[in-house]
Amino acid sequence: MQSPTVISARDLTKRYRDLTAVDGISFDIRQGECFGFLGPNGAGKTSTMKMISCVSPVTAGELLVQGWDVTRDQRAIKSALGVVSQADSLDSGLNVLQNLLSYGRYFNIDGEAARRHAWEALELFQLRDKAYQSPDELSGGMRRRLLIGRALLHEPSILVLDEPTTGLDPQTRHLVWDKLLHLKSQGITILLTTHYMEEAAYLCDRLVVMDRGRILVEGAPSDLILSHVGQEVVEIRVDWRRKSQLLSGLNGHGLEAEDRGDAVLLYGVNGSNQIPSDLDDYDVIRRPGNLEDVFLRLTGRELRES
Amino acid sequence: MTALAQSIQTTPIWGGFRVWQRNRDAFVRAWKVEIGGIAVEPLVMLVAVGFGLGAFVEDIGDLSYAEFLAPGLIASQAVFHATFDSTYGAYLRMETHHLYEAILFTPLGPADIVVGEVMWGATRALVAGAAVLTMATAFGLVGSPLALLAIPTAYLIGLMIGSIAMILTATATTIGAMNNFFTLFVLPMFWASGVFFPLDRLPDGLEAAAWALPLTPSAALVRGLVTGDMSWWMLLWLLEMIAFTLVALRLASFFMYRRLIK
Structure with missing residues (x-):
């Protein structure tokens, strides 16, 4: 039985002034799968992620997230998404725990529930003893773990990760993979862009390879390998x-x-x-x-x- | 989620409050660094200018010079604290701390950010205004219990000037742009808005121009409340400040959207 579609794009296009970043792509992402976007720099992966996350308006085409239209229902969509963007946007004005609590409040999660979720996230990503430190004191790997933990605080049904393991050491990368597989087993849909083919092959149920704003191929990693090489x-x-x-x-x-x-x-x-x-x-x-x-x-x- | 909860969540006030809470937490975490500026500057100015220089200045109407100056300082301190926070403070949070970038991936949007930042700047204006009022009271410069209304007025002043400052922050490409805002706008306004002398001493054309500055109605309104010298003009000044606030807030939200959403 096939899971329902949670994200569907039809002829999705993104143009900035004189650059076409995404050039009429269509895809369907099903509930509970890990879906990868691969492609060289400038392929349109991040632009696609940003349109899905409702932080970049669609130029043309249709994009639905859980049935909501990104041009109209942004707050509803953003409430359902947990996003880890490429930028390290931890709040250096607050300590690690406060980073989680303030982020929860942006999702209207406050009080006891927020506190519980925050400590769970710290536990899950092995940051418990860093709770009262400034994020500036954390290593790159810890920061990334905190960013992912922060994106999970409001229990999103879809997790969007833009190059989540770039620059991480192998230990941290495997820890992140482990956590992502754990989340997938709990039914969370995961969208992932990456430059690491090994990562895509390991995590993704299906993926697309993009180049110059277009989708070249789509399929399961093993099928793509068989049919193309x-x-x-x-x-x-x-x-x-x-x-x-x-x-x-x-x-x-x-x-x-x-x-x-x-x-x-x-x-x-x-x-x-x-x-x-x-x-x-x-x-x-x-x-x-x-x-x-x-x-x-x-x-x-x-x-x-x- | 109920329809009511959803509608509350979709208003910038609610989202703005979440941003306000974040700034409050950051302030509390760093309060030892932040607290000095609220007390020292107005105290020095009140003593040096109000009593020191004021000893050589004749009374203005029924008021000693220090009595005339104190309400103006409440208004101008509110302006300074809100402006600092909504320019340098907000720019730092936006560009160096990537705060807005993080917030954009939550249900909040540019308008929530602007409203929250302005609400926080206004809170600082309120604290600064209340500090000056406390000093003025201690020096016996307050003539009416209505002076307590100067505290919410300081908040409104903060909303107004913070909204104007956020237009600049939303359009600035370097932090240097903030310097111009201070040297070309805030400081000249400080000297020309009836804080230090009654504006009717100015030639007619200049007096009219001074009334177009946002600090002028602010200082006049606070002076009416602190001295107890009430007039119907105060209602007009209040409306002028509200109008400034609403227009500036709209513009700031517009420019912030253009900056953040690409």
Whole structure:
């Protein structure tokens, strides 16, 4: 049985002056799933998140969150969302506990209930003994945990995370993943943008890959890997002097080869018999295809400045 | 949620109160740093100008110079404290502490932020005004129990000037813009709004111009209350201040929306 749709976008468009950040995208996010937005810088991920969060008006198209229209029902939508934006917006005028309490009050949660929720959040994110310190005294990882805890204070049904683990050490990243999976198991819908393919593959039930304001593909991570790069990838590490020779040799074998700069990749290889024997004197690695292969294949190697 | 609760929640007053609470908590946390400014400056000014300089100044009507000056100081201190908070204070919260950015992702919006900030600036104006009133009372400069009404008046002064200041804060691109607001507007207004001398000493054209400044009706209103010299003009001044407040609040909310929602 398919869960009901909680967010649906139809031809959603965002234009700033002369830049089209989101160019007529459509998607449906279902209740209780973790849905990822991947894409290079400037792909339109954050603009999409901001429109969903009702802090950036829609230029064209339709966007419904739990049936509410973002152009009309902003307070209702914002009450249902917990948002962790990219900016570190902890309140340095208040201590850690007060940060949570004041944030709760913005959602009209006050008094005993607020206090209970705040201490639960501190407990969940292992910040109990920091309650009376200034956020300025916290490490980057602690700050991020507090930001996520703060976004959960009013028990939102949808959690929106814009690059939640960027810049975190592996320990903190795994702690955050653990908490997010825990929240998902409680039925919270999670929207996530990330540059970490491993994170997207680990957390997301479904995802879209965006580039230049458009959605390139949509699907479950494992399906995308299978359909775009295959189960197994052959990676040939090669320096630039021998690369053209290698590439022309591979073309003769009729294999799908892609130059990724530091290596040449072969997709859709099944079984060792297909690997040309003249590769013996190269550094060849066979490994499972992954989301990063899909991502780079779809969005190319060109750097994005924004 | 009931319809009533929802409608309360969607008014800027309610949202503004939540922002006000945040500023109150931050103030209480740092009160030791904040408290000095409320007492010292008006005390020095009252003694130095009111009694020191005032000893060389003839009475103004029935009032000694210190009696004339004290109500003006209540109004001008209210102006200073509200202005400081709604310019430097608010700009710092917006740009350095990312407070507005955080609030935008909650059910509150730009109008709630403006209203809350202005309410907080007005609260500081009230405290500062009450401090001057207390000193004036201790020096025997208060002529009427109506002087107690100067305290809510200080709050209204704070709302008015804070709303004007928030227009600037919402449009400023650097903190340097605040300096201009003080040197070109607040300080000249301080000297020209009937705080230090009766405005009828000015040539007619200048006197009319002085009455267009928001501090002028404020100082006159407070003076009427503190001296007990009531007149129907006071009602007009009150309406003038309310009009200033409502227009400025609208403009500030508009510019804040334009700044924050892109």
